Amino acid sequence: MTNIHDQAMTYVYQQVLQRLLSFFSRAERTALQLMIQRLVVAAGGMERIGDYKVLAIQSGSRDSCYTLALLRAAQLTIAGRAPATFQMRVASLRLNGTSATALENIHRSHSALFLYDDPRVEVLMVDNREVLPFNHLVPISEAGREFNRLNLLMVGHRRSWNGPLDLWDDGYLATGEFYGQIARWDCGVDALISSDSPRQQKRFIEGLRRAADKAGLTRSNDHEPGYEGLYTLLDELGSDSYRRIYPEDDRPAWRPAERFEACRRTTYIDMHDMLVSNLEERWPLLTEFLGFQPDELSAQLRDNDYVSLSICAHLQGLQACFVHGRRYESGVADYLQWALVMMRRKQLPQRLCEQAVEAFGNPATSEQRARAAAEAQKNLGLSEAQLVCLLFAPFGDNGAALERFLRQCHPGMLVALPELHRAMQGNPVPEQIGQWMVDVSGLPVSLIGQLYRMGPVPDPALPMQATLYDDDTAMGGGWSAGQ
Numbered sequence: 001m002t003n004i005h006d007q008a009m010t011y012v013y014q015q016v017l018q019r020l021l022s023f024f025s026r027a028e029r030t031a032l033q034l035m036i037q038r039l040v041v042a043a044g045g046m047e048r049i050g051d052y053k054v055l056a057i058q059s060g061s062r063d064s065c066y067t068l069a070l071l072r073a074a075q076l077t078i079a080g081r082a083p084a085t086f087q088m089r090v091a092s093l094r095l096n097g098t099s100a101t102a103l104e105n106i107h108r109s110h111s112a113l114f115l116y117d118d119p120r121v122e123v124l125m126v127d128n129r130e131v132l133p134f135n136h137l138v139p140i141s142e143a144g145r146e147f148n149r150l151n152l153l154m155v156g157h158r159r160s161w162n163g164p165l166d167l168w169d170d171g172y173l174a175t176g177e178f179y180g181q182i183a184r185w186d187c188g189v190d191a192l193i194s195s196d197s198p199r200q201q202k203r204f205i206e207g208l209r210r211a212a213d214k215a216g217l218t219r220s221n222d223h224e225p226g227y228e229g230l231y232t233l234l235d236e237l238g239s240d241s242y243r244r245i246y247p248e249d250d251r252p253a254w255r256p257a258e259r260f261e262a263c264r265r266t267t268y269i270d271m272h273d274m275l276v277s278n279l280e281e282r283w284p285l286l287t288e289f290l291g292f293q294p295d296e297l298s299a300q301l302r303d304n305d306y307v308s309l310s311i312c313a314h315l316q317g318l319q320a321c322f323v324h325g326r327r328y329e330s331g332v333a334d335y336l337q338w339a340l341v342m343m344r345r346k347q348l349p350q351r352l353c354e355q356a357v358e359a360f361g362n363p364a365t366s367e368q369r370a371r372a373a374a375e376a377q378k379n380l381g382l383s384e385a386q387l388v389c390l391l392f393a394p395f396g397d398n399g400a401a402l403e404r405f406l407r408q409c410h411p412g413m414l415v416a417l418p419e420l421h422r423a424m425q426g427n428p429v430p431e432q433i434g435q436w437m438v439d440v441s442g443l444p445v446s447l448i449g450q451l452y453r454m455g456p457v458p459d460p461a462l463p464m465q466a467t468l469y470d471d472d473t474a475m476g477g478g479w480s481a482g483q
Contacts, residue, residue: 050084060102107136108291158214171306172207201226216244314372424452
């Protein structure tokens with residue numbers, strides 16, 4: 001029976017490969033052969049390819065789905081020519097901002113490529129530092145949602161009130177930690193494979209370094225550029241990116257602990273130079289074969305995968321209103337104008353420009369503000385008041401921006417300023433003071449106190465200082481006025 005089953009599955013995989021290749025252009029078929037050569041050389045020859053395992057990160061984005069299809073084509077092509085082929089680990093990280101559309105895209109891609117039942121493929125997800133089989137129907141755990149929410153706030157508050165709005169840097173930190181840990185799980189992997197462009201790699205590494213500085217992690221600048229130096233950087237940062245932010249017993253451990261290797265052997269294989277087709281040529285493969293549901297506007301404008309465009313625009317409106325004393329609508333209009341400039345620079349179709357105007361409003365309305373606020377509450381667990389607090393980052397560096405925050409947003413609390421400082425210093429205060437701090441920030445008083453004891457965020461041009469703790473550019477996350 002086993003032989004009959006194996007023969008049947010071999011036939012199924014051959015059919016998948018034939019249909020997949022029918023969507024490839026001649027240039028893509030040539031690139032596929034080059035990819036196979038690169039993998040065989042990295043494995044040490046065809047006789048060792050069966051013991052070689054690669055890691056592919058699947059986020060549900062257009063590019064990650066396309067890359068996975070190419071990698072699967074290489075795996076099945078080798079399987080048809082040799083006694084064995086390389087193994088794949090396909091892994092996804094569950095974050096609060098992960099959309100249902102992205103999860104559906106991941107699932108449909110996995111299904112179309114017949115990954116789920118292939119013993120040569122591991123299909124995994126990480127939720128709250130636990131490695132699990134991927135299941136698009138299972139919502140993120142409540143513990144994972146809360147851990148992600150607190151991480152976002154703790155890292156996001158590590159900025160000066162008038163600095164760039166790099167409020168989603170925790171996404172880089174969480175993703176970097178995920179890359180490091182999933183590469184060590186269950187005997188590890190030999191290589192991370194990615195088609196990210198040099199610009200995308202540079203942006204991710206810069207975001208990871210910036211977030212590491214905010215989290216108080218020691219690092220150097222002596223790394224290979226891009227993902228070539230990623231694992232060296234991750235080794236410097238350590239396996240727990242939040243150890244300087246939380247008390248020891250306030251962080252979940254990576255699980256199942258006994259299945260993580262002590263050492264990691266992972267290298268990097270770049271696929272970007274093999275992407276020979278343009279976007280329009282890829283659409284049939286993406287939509288007809290993989291069942292990909294595009295969000296073209298988001299794909300063209302987002303500088304990270306950690307927050308939606310509507311929340312980015314909402315944040316600009318809040319900054320205009322509460323920080324600069326302008327109208328909410330003017331901040332959203334600024335975001336819209338930036339979006340249109342970016343789209344025209346990229347020579348995107350007029351229909352996408354019209355879609356942007358419709359999405360952000362021209363001008364923005366109170367209904368759009370309410371919808372964006374509801375989305376932030378649902379996806380990030382943050383109220384509008386807590387987002388405004390995040391804009392001011394009033395607790396760090398001994399509450400350096402606290403008085404300004406109160407004058408701008410909560411003038412009635414100015415009389416309680418001494419009590420607020422006492423609370424952040426760990427002294428007892430009236431219950432209503434502590435409750436106000438929790439409500440306005442979304443953080444427990446103990447973690448607000450942790451922020452209070454942190455010094456200013458170090459200048460990235462300077463080396464990390466040991467005195468970061470006393471006791472031991474962007475518009476919506478990617479754009480700043482100088483760009």
